[in-house]
Amino acid sequence: MSQKVAELLLRLEKRLDRSAIVSADEAGPRYREDPDGKTSALPEFVLRPRTAGEVSDILRLCNEARQSLVVQGGRTGLAGAARIQPGEAVLSLERMTAIETPDREAATIVAEAGAPLQMVQDAADAAGLLFGVDIGARGTATVGGNVATNAGGIRVLRYGMYRAQVLGLEAVLADGSILTSLKGLPKDNSGYDLNQLFIGSEGTLGVVTRACLRLHPKPATEVNAFCALASLDAAIALLGLLRQRLGPLLSAYEVNFAPLYGAMVAGMDAPAPLPVGSPVYVLAEIQGSEPDRDGERFAAVLMQAVEDGVIDDVVVSQSPREFRALWAVREDANRFLFSIKDLVGVDISIPLARMGTFLREAEAAIQAVDRNADIYVFGHLGDGNLHYQVRTVDPAAAYDIVYRGVAEAGGGVSAEHGIGLDKKEWLHLVRSDAEIAAMRRLKAAFDPNNILNTGRVFDLAPAASIRDVPPQ
Amino acid sequence: MSQKVAELLLRLEKRLDRSAIVSADEAGPRYREDPDGKTSALPEFVLRPRTAGEVSDILRLCNEARQSLVVQGGRTGLAGAARIQPGEAVLSLERMTAIETPDREAATIVAEAGAPLQMVQDAADAAGLLFGVDIGARGTATVGGNVATNAGGIRVLRYGMYRAQVLGLEAVLADGSILTSLKGLPKDNSGYDLNQLFIGSEGTLGVVTRACLRLHPKPATEVNAFCALASLDAAIALLGLLRQRLGPLLSAYEVNFAPLYGAMVAGMDAPAPLPVGSPVYVLAEIQGSEPDRDGERFAAVLMQAVEDGVIDDVVVSQSPREFRALWAVREDANRFLFSIKDLVGVDISIPLARMGTFLREAEAAIQAVDRNADIYVFGHLGDGNLHYQVRTVDPAAAYDIVYRGVAEAGGGVSAEHGIGLDKKEWLHLVRSDAEIAAMRRLKAAFDPNNILNTGRVFDLAPAASIRDVPPQ
Numbered sequence: 056m057s058q059k060v061a062e063l064l065l066r067l068e069k070r071l072d073r074s075a076i077v078s079a080d081e082a083g084p085r086y087r088e089d090p091d092g093k094t095s096a097l098p099e100f101v102l103r104p105r106t107a108g109e110v111s112d113i114l115r116l117c118n119e120a121r122q123s124l125v126v127q128g129g130r131t132g133l134a135g136a137a138r139i140q141p142g143e144a145v146l147s148l149e150r151m152t153a154i155e156t157p158d159r160e161a162a163t164i165v166a167e168a169g170a171p172l173q174m175v176q177d178a179a180d181a182a183g184l185l186f187g188v189d190i191g192a193r194g195t196a197t198v199g200g201n202v203a204t205n206a207g208g209i210r211v212l213r214y215g216m217y218r219a220q221v222l223g224l225e226a227v228l229a230d231g232s233i234l235t236s237l238k239g240l241p242k243d244n245s246g247y248d249l250n251q252l253f254i255g256s257e258g259t260l261g262v263v264t265r266a267c268l269r270l271h272p273k274p275a276t277e278v279n280a281f282c283a284l285a286s287l288d289a290a291i292a293l294l295g296l297l298r299q300r301l302g303p304l305l306s307a308y309e310v311n312f313a314p315l316y317g318a319m320v321a322g323m324d325a326p327a328p329l330p331v332g333s334p335v336y337v338l339a340e341i342q343g344s345e346p347d348r349d350g351e352r353f354a355a356v357l358m359q360a361v362e363d364g365v366i367d368d369v370v371v372s373q374s375p376r377e378f379r380a381l382w383a384v385r386e387d388a389n390r391f392l393f394s395i396k397d398l399v400g401v402d403i404s405i406p407l408a409r410m411g412t413f414l415r416e417a418e419a420a421i422q423a424v425d426r427n428a429d430i431y432v433f434g435h436l437g438d439g440n441l442h443y444q445v446r447t448v449d450p451a452a453a454y455d456i457v458y459r460g461v462a463e464a465g466g467g468v469s470a471e472h473g474i475g476l477d478k479k480e481w482l483h484l485v486r487s488d489a490e491i492a493a494m495r496r497l498k499a500a501f502d503p504n505n506i507l508n509t510g511r512v513f514d515l516a517p518a519a520s521i522r523d524v525p526p527q
Numbered sequence: 528m529s530q531k532v533a534e535l536l537l538r539l540e541k542r543l544d545r546s547a548i549v550s551a552d553e554a555g556p557r558y559r560e561d562p563d564g565k566t567s568a569l570p571e572f573v574l575r576p577r578t579a580g581e582v583s584d585i586l587r588l589c590n591e592a593r594q595s596l597v598v599q600g601g602r603t604g605l606a607g608a609a610r611i612q613p614g615e616a617v618l619s620l621e622r623m624t625a626i627e628t629p630d631r632e633a634a635t636i637v638a639e640a641g642a643p644l645q646m647v648q649d650a651a652d653a654a655g656l657l658f659g660v661d662i663g664a665r666g667t668a669t670v671g672g673n674v675a676t677n678a679g680g681i682r683v684l685r686y687g688m689y690r691a692q693v694l695g696l697e698a699v700l701a702d703g704s705i706l707t708s709l710k711g712l713p714k715d716n717s718g719y720d721l722n723q724l725f726i727g728s729e730g731t732l733g734v735v736t737r738a739c740l741r742l743h744p745k746p747a748t749e750v751n752a753f754c755a756l757a758s759l760d761a762a763i764a765l766l767g768l769l770r771q772r773l774g775p776l777l778s779a780y781e782v783n784f785a786p787l788y789g790a791m792v793a794g795m796d797a798p799a800p801l802p803v804g805s806p807v808y809v810l811a812e813i814q815g816s817e818p819d820r821d822g823e824r825f826a827a828v829l830m831q832a833v834e835d836g837v838i839d840d841v842v843v844s845q846s847p848r849e850f851r852a853l854w855a856v857r858e859d860a861n862r863f864l865f866s867i868k869d870l871v872g873v874d875i876s877i878p879l880a881r882m883g884t885f886l887r888e889a890e891a892a893i894q895a896v897d898r899n900a901d902i903y904v905f906g907h908l909g910d911g912n913l914h915y916q917v918r919t920v921d922p923a924a925a926y927d928i929v930y931r932g933v934a935e936a937g938g939g940v941s942a943e944h945g946i947g948l949d950k951k952e953w954l955h956l957v958r959s960d961a962e963i964a965a966m967r968r969l970k971a972a973f974d975p976n977n978i979l980n981t982g983r984v985f986d987l988a989p990a991a992s993i994r995d996v997p998p999q
Contacts, residue, residue: 274774
């Protein structure tokens with residue numbers, strides 16, 4: 056342990072209870088686990104505050120000592136943002152998991168940053184309300200991590216990204232300032248909305264400690280349908296049709312392309328909802344308020360789409376059990392894909408109008424490099440967000456082909472997981488020099504010593520300041 | 528004209544066409560008109576660029592010369608942000624009014640900052656789509672001004688604030704950097720979302736030149752109803768009921784309290800929809816996709832509310848003409864209120880749970896100061912947003928009572944108009960020193976010479992920098 060670290064720990068010990076400070080040896084492997092299998096460094100130490108005041112003390116002292124911190128929530132971001140880099144200490148929100156009882160009239164809930172998403176979902180449900188964001192990692196991903204990555208998931212179509220759920224935040228800046236804005240007002244233009252700074256900036260501008268989140272009326276009906284379609288164009292046409300005919304009832308629209316569906320079905324315990332062989336499969340969901348009518352209405356629109364030749368085959372859930380079974384098929388994509396080693400995996404957004412061309416060109420280019428490459432694609436078609444995986448002997452070429460294709464199509468290199476450490480080399484493909492310079496200005500303004508999640512999203516030269524940023 | 532201004536004009540003339548530069552004498556009174564009747568200074572000169580490139584040249588040259596600029600859109604913000612202060616030049620977006628044809632598949636539209644809101648609404652409508660924001664000043668308020676103030680209006684309940692409509696922006700920083708982010712992706716976490724900086728920061732961090740806006744499916748049905756209720760509590764109960772029973776069909780929920788309704792009705796050309804005498808009136812609107820059913824469903828819920836004693840009296844629109852007539856009653860509040868001189872008028876947000884107490888206490892306190900004071904209240908109850916007016920001999924006392932009451936109730940001193948020049952003395956009542964210090968950091972980072980809308984929202988001491996901000 057360096058002299059600098061030892062001195063900092065002495066100062067921290069005066070401010071925090073004993074259990075808040077964990078040495079690298081005591082910490083064990085937990086803080087270094089990485090869902091992508093990449094190697095984390097040993098942390099200098101681990102800090103586990105219980106309050107925003109303790110987070111403030113930690114940041115102030117670490118800032119004075121120029122100690123870099125990696126902020127950890129559920130460590131399920133899949134972009135390396137929580138992976139420990141040499142010289143970093145861990146700031147873990149794991150002991151800040153309190154959630155308040157939802158305010159039913161205002162339809163809001165206040166939760167600490169370390170609370171898992173599922174805890175928020177369950178609390179909302181118990182109050183007869185719904186939290187609008189759902190993702191596969193609901194049991195581990197935390198409120199703070201969700202805010203920091205502006206999490207997306209399966210119901211963005213209906214409820215928007217995590218940003219749309221945030222009515223207020225409490226966040227701590229690198230110098231220890233605590234910004235508290237938890238009034239939960241749906242409409243407030245009293246000065247800048249500082250909350251927006253911390254949403255999607257991946258812990259680089261401040262540490263979120265609490266959030267006031269928007270809740271929605273709990274739907275009385277949830278029905279889903281699994282459809283086989285002849286093409287991506289048909290799937291896009293069906294999306295337009297469902298939007299037009301069902302309006303805000305439509306709550307999810309997930310896609311699964313043929314090779315992946317076939318491979319999943321081969322390894323599934325349960326029977327497949329529809330036979331393999333179609334090029335595209337879609338899971339559509341509605342959430343409604345009329346139990347005796349919504350399902351019928353949904354089915355009628357789908358049947359019409361079958362008659363009109365938009366859908367080749369469809370199964371509509373007739374019970375909560377069938378509803379869950381269809382979602383289980385969708386979520387099975389993760390089980391299958393996590394079982395494959397060294398998979399190239401990207402989380403991209405593409406304008407719908409250019410998605411077909413992108414998919415054709417990327418596949419051709421990848422197979423020109425490795426004709427045995429397998430391409431597995433699924434995702435949130437309603438949001439233009441695909442999870443695109445390649446099993447190939449040449450991962451570097453595949454990343455390059457896909458990300459350049461995304462840039463050419465006017466898309467984004469990260470739709471919902473963020474940039475972290477793992478995608479920053481491609482950020483310049485989709486953001487201009489002027490934009491990245493503006494991000495650096497923000498970083499310099501709020502974390503001038505560059506101690507928070509250093510090197511995530513982009514690199515900041517140590518001496519960088521707003522004066523170094525030339526006009527574009 | 529000072530030497531400094533003369534030299535700057537010479538430099539600007541080399542970059543801009545002749546019609547882009549207007550002298551103070553040529554400009555006439557137009558740029559100084561103020562809907563609040565307050566006095567604008569004579570501008571140093573007026574600049575009317577046609578492109579983002581010209582805005583960039585203007586900002587770069589004015590920044591070098593330390594020439595302050597007031598950015599003007601429709602000048603209908605009602606908070607003084609566009610009012611010219613001594614020494615300021617005007618940057619008017621009035622010649623940047625182009626809008627592109629909506630992208631129907633993506634449901635987006637790209638508009639220049641000077642385009643009036645109504646032009647966006649009309650273009651969306653012509654494409655079979657809907658733009659989600661509507662406000663009384665639709666004919667004059669511009670896209671840029673709407674972004675800068677995060678405009679609200681009558682359908683926030685259904686579609687959210689202006690922030691929720693913005694998929695991308697083009698903005699120019701004080702140093703001339705152009706940030707362009709107009710891809711229109713509904714889901715993109717590729718680095719910081721810089722658009723958020725410019726939404727609701729009232730032109731103090733950069734000049735918005737274009738926006739990519741989200742459009743929605745055009746509703747097949749629009750029905751409204753005008754209700755008389757016995758109390759605010761009944762109006763809040765009805766809101767909960769409509770939300771629960773109609774879900775996202777509910778698209779507006781406007782309130783009008785008795786003294787205002789009575790005063791309006793007395794001066795209206797058309798007959799009143801309901802007799803005066805009830806304490807509270809509500810205009811509720813639904814937008815649906817089932818013409819043969821939505822109106823019936825809405826009426827059934829309202830009739831049930833009458834039977835249950837929540838509503839005292841109700842009229843439901845039976846035709847587009849009746850629909851427009853009920854909205855005309857709502858909009859008539861502005862006609863009546865603008866006819867009163869020296870009215871104290873505030874735009875506040877209050878948590879619904881505390882609104883009743885706030886109204887009672889504010890009224891008592893105001894009438895303790897001036898027992899002849901008249902209080903006129905209407906607004907967007909579904910969003911907790913009231914427009915609260917007082918006719919009194921002691922305006923200063925009224926402002927003080929109302930804003931302190933708002934702060935005590937956990938509300939905001941500006942729900943949808945922004946802070947501008949006129950409300951900044953009250954900002955500290957609802958935002959902490961740490962929050963205001965963070966706003967100043969942002970200002971210093973993006974406009975270090977403080978040339979853009981100087982003194983709007985908050986004051987920045989000339990020498991302020993991030994180093995001057997003490998930890999809180």
